[in-house]
Amino acid sequence: MRARGAVLTGGAPSPDNHQMTADPVPPAPARRQRPANVMDVARAAGVSHQTVSRVLNDHPSLRPGTRQRVLDAMAELDYRPNAAARALSSNRSRMIGILSTAAGEYGPASSVAAVESAARARGYSVTIANADGLSRASIDEAVDHLAALSAEGLVVVAPQTRVLETLSKRSFGIPWVTLQAVADPDSPHEGGVGSVAPVGHGRPLDQVIGARLATAHLAEAGHRRIGHITGPADWIDAAQRVRGFREELASRGLDDDLLATGDWSAASGHRAGRELIERGATAIFAGNDQMALGALAAAAEAGLEPPAELSIVGFDDVPEAAFYRPALTTVRQDFSEAGRRAVALLLGESEVAPSVEPVLIVRGSTAPPAP
Amino acid sequence: MRARGAVLTGGAPSPDNHQMTADPVPPAPARRQRPANVMDVARAAGVSHQTVSRVLNDHPSLRPGTRQRVLDAMAELDYRPNAAARALSSNRSRMIGILSTAAGEYGPASSVAAVESAARARGYSVTIANADGLSRASIDEAVDHLAALSAEGLVVVAPQTRVLETLSKRSFGIPWVTLQAVADPDSPHEGGVGSVAPVGHGRPLDQVIGARLATAHLAEAGHRRIGHITGPADWIDAAQRVRGFREELASRGLDDDLLATGDWSAASGHRAGRELIERGATAIFAGNDQMALGALAAAAEAGLEPPAELSIVGFDDVPEAAFYRPALTTVRQDFSEAGRRAVALLLGESEVAPSVEPVLIVRGSTAPPAP
DNA sequence: ACCAGTCATGTGCACGGTCACATCGCGTTC
DNA sequence: GAACGCGATGTGACCGTGCACATGACTGGT
DSSP states (O other), X not given: OHHHHHHHHHSSSOHHHHHTSOOOOOOOSSOOOSOOOXXXXXXXXXXXXXXXXXXXXXXXXXXXXXXXXXXXXXXXXXXXXXXXHHHHHHSOOOEEEEEESOTTSHHHHHHHHHHHHXXXXXXXXXXXXXXXXXXXXXXXXXXXXXXXXXXXXXXXESOBXXXXXXXXXXXXXXXXXXXXXOSOTTSOOTTEEEEOOSSSSSSTTHHHHHHHHHHHHHHHTTOSSEEEEEOOTTBHHHHHHHHHHHHHHHHTTOOOOOEEEOOSSHHHHHHHHHHHHHTTOSEEEESSHHHHHHHHHHHHHTTOOTTTSOEEEOSBOOGGGGGSSSOOBEEEOOHHHHHHHHHHHHTTOSOOOOOOOOEEEOOSSOOOOOO | OHXXXXXXXXXXXXXXXXXXXXXXXXXXXXXXXXXXXXXXXXHHHTSOHHHHHHHHTTOSOOOHHHHHHXXXXXXXXXXXXXXXXXXXXXXXXXXXXXXESOTTSHHHHHHHHHHHHHHHHTTOEEEEEEOOSSOHHXXXXXXXXXXXXXXXXXXXXXXXXXXXXXXXXXXXXXXXXESSOOSXXXXXXXXXXXXXXXXXXXXXXXXXXXXXXXXXXXXHTTOSSEEEEEOOTTBHHHHXXXXXXXXXXXXXXXXXXXXXXXXXXHHHHHHHHHHHHHTTOSEEEESSHHHHHHHHHHHHHTTOOTTXXXXXXXXXXOTTGGGSXXXXXXXXXXXXXXXHHHHHHHTTOSOOOOOOOOEEEXXXXXXXXXX
């Protein structure tokens, strides 16, 4: 900054004055190092800095000729608005923060990409902060970081109960949305603008509906002993899928005691799958596709041949699901659409367009139970 | 901003002066809405704003007592430095940009998380910009966006030739590193600080070494007709793996004509796998695990039972690879470590610590060829 | 022809920090 | 004991932009 100032002082401001004097200033070889600012553009266009600012902000009352002259000057000088200065002056960072606790997973990663794209299209930038989701301190640090950048809104990806609790407690002025589901639609968390479920009508019941679809599919095929591999208990998505599973079984008068908990990983699905098989399940609904893959492996190890001897349904429809063997029956989620809608919701756009319905994708991993 | 200014003018600046006058200023009920700034802290601590700034920036010559008083005042007022103001004044954004073209994939997503974590630990923030990697315009937009935020450095994830070309051409002042590999170690791209391969010594040959490991493993098992499913031709990673594949085969006097191109997806691996099987391959080295999964499916459809009748090796070692059937032999990449090292390299830390060696993980998808 | 109202543009300051430089004590050195 | 150096702190300008307000030209109604 100081260096730039010095260069400027010696160089750009008044070369004309110096040209005819005996001033020992050298011929200013390295002139105009500093990027152009509104003042430079204003000078070049013969207007005031405020007019330049008006062009930048699409002010309505500007004569077309004036606007064009300014635009020409901007192009000429390769002018780029300084984001920091705008943020400072306008007190708007035009920055959206993403708070994630499962950065490596397919669903969250897809949603993050969609959020970035949607935000940039609206002139916003996106900063990410990952928390491990286990310790409150980690969550607080991530939120602090985003708050320090004056993020105007937060998109919470892969929400865990703990994250939402933390956000509610802080009751800072930043609006936020969850990307997948809220804990309880009847008691929204303070400060939360809303939630966007990956599938369905934008109501947080989508995950429930999807889980019911999967469970119903197995029940309709004739299964009576249907197990569910859940995600971690403190994940809201996991809880909602359990709820859908239970609701569907209850509506059919079936037992819902075959539950085993996983952590979204294939390894945990393998363990949980083995356990459910031992407990007599003839069909398994896994909380995501990775755990379903693990269950598939557990079935093979137990000498069961899916789908004839064990049916398995996943959740998400990751791109690989169609290439598992057998190809996985699963519930498709549109993570990208969820990301887009989260941004729309966060920025208060009048009506968030309805999204696709939850879809059950039937492939080869489900069949009627062995007789 | 205007509103906040007004509140301030009526409230905080000189309450002492007004206290004893008949000034009709009301008892200022809603006082101090605006967050505290350095001046407020300075007043509270009885020092100058500059001293506060020194505390913020860990200036050495500060009396411990003074520092403590300032820190107390900061805590008292819940002071948070304004990032925009610091960026404007110091001309340092403390922001790292991530340029990605494969945001949904496992490897890039993992690396991005690691970059975020490493950057935040050093007081940097991270902004992402995704480009589709197909159109130059999209790449330019993403880079423009990051440049407009005055990103101090760029981490290029999943680099394609086109992205590096674009970056080189622009020759703007922002240093950048690639996260995985560079096209040609002998002619680094202009402006590029270096590259970090996910495995190995931080030299761009890592991907070559990994590919050689995979290929050698198949050759040692006795295979003569070894095929390779490549990634897209314009991906640098893909090109390096092809190079390793060819080098290894050449060193053993084997043919290297069994190549088929994929796009990293399982679906493309399925197609390419079928093609290579038809062309007589007894072993396949896939450019990543997803394509290996597709090849596994193709083998099953062709009535071949891996590994006895077809050996398959993947690349990456995604968490699911151990649960494919058969469990996938693959080359492990440490994406997180790559992300950490990319940040270290970008920020010019003296010596980037050597990383893990590329590791071949032998599981159940490889065996000697059928007699 | 006059005044009000709107359009188009300019002036000055504020935003919240950091930097260069000035200042003030106090201990060292010859 | 005077000059010096350095540690600790203060002063004022400046970064690039946006807002409130002022100004002048022009338009239209009466």
